[in-house]
Amino acid sequence: MSDESVLTQSAGGITVKIAALLGWFALILQLYLILTSRWQGGKSLLGGVDIFFSYFTVLTNILVAVVLTCAATSGDSALRRFFLKPTVQGGVAAAIILVGLAYNLLLRNIWNPQGLQWVADELLHDVMPVLFVVYWWFCVPKGALQWRDVWPWLIYPLVYFIYALVRGHFVGSYPYPFIEVDTLGYPRVFINAVMVLLGLVVVSLVLIALDRWKGKR
Template sequence: MSNEMVLTQSTGGIAVKIAALLGWFALALQLYLILASRWQGDKSLLGGVDIFFSYFTVLTNILVAVVLTCAATSGDSAVRRFFLKPTVQGGVAAAIVLVGLAYNLLLRNTWNPQGLQWVADELLHDVMPVLFVIYWWFCVPKGTLQWRDLWPWLLYPLAYFIYALVRGYFVGSYPYPFIEVDKLGYPQVFINALMVLVAFVVISLVLIAVDRWRGQH
């Protein structure tokens, strides 16, 4: 193995470690901001944890951070093998791309975060999606994905949608404006969810097509 190749692999490994740390930092910052806001408002901190885990953005960024951590570390475990499967990493890539696109196209203009909240927002919705796509492009083996991989990937956003509706029914609060049943009603919410799901399908098919193309070159 040439010195240049060793240097390239070493640099790549450092970059993945930095990306993993950045992912966990963004999540920790967002959790801190939610809990600090709850504390200042004399509200339940446990409720703040519930709010934190109610966001598709947060759950998906956790998956991203876990995958990057597995890639940045060594050792052999069932969990690490699972998250480093190209099919699993492809599904996570599709989900985090959806996070970035949905936020920038649908949600960015609905509020104006400042200070540390702006930092957390940019990291979770812009920086981490870009970093993970770069990681997926350069570090994940290509040519193994099949068109049928789309179906298990769909389970994640579907499960989240069901969870968000059930949680919202009991607590009276929804994490995103386009699924606010109390304001929009179930028919419109289902239409909105279907549109987001279609976007996820398109993103997934593009990723699979790119994977298959790169696997042939």
């Protein structure tokens, strides 16, 4: 292996490590902000943890951070092998792209975060999606994805949607305005969910097409 190749691999490894650290930093910052707000308002910190894990953005960024951490570290374990499967990484890529698109198209204009909350928002919704797509393109082996991989990738958002509705029913709060049953009603919420899932299908098909194209090259 040439010195240039070694340097390139070394730089790539450092970049992935930085991306993983940035992902965990963004998540910790968001949790800190939620808990601080709850503390200042005299509310339950446990409720703040519940709110933190109620967001699809947070759960998906956790998956991103886990994948990047597995890629940035060595060792052999069943968990690491699972998260480094091209099909798993492809599914995570599709989900984090959905996070970025949904936020920028549907949510960005409905509130105006300031200060550290703005930093957390930008990291979770813009920076990490871009970093992970770049990682997926350059670091994940290509040519392994099949068109049928779309279907298992839909399981995660479907499970999340059910969880969000059940949680919202009991606590009276929903993480996103387009699934607020109390305001919109179940028919509208289900239509919104189908539209989001269709968006994920489109994103997934594009990723698979790119994977197969690059794999053939």
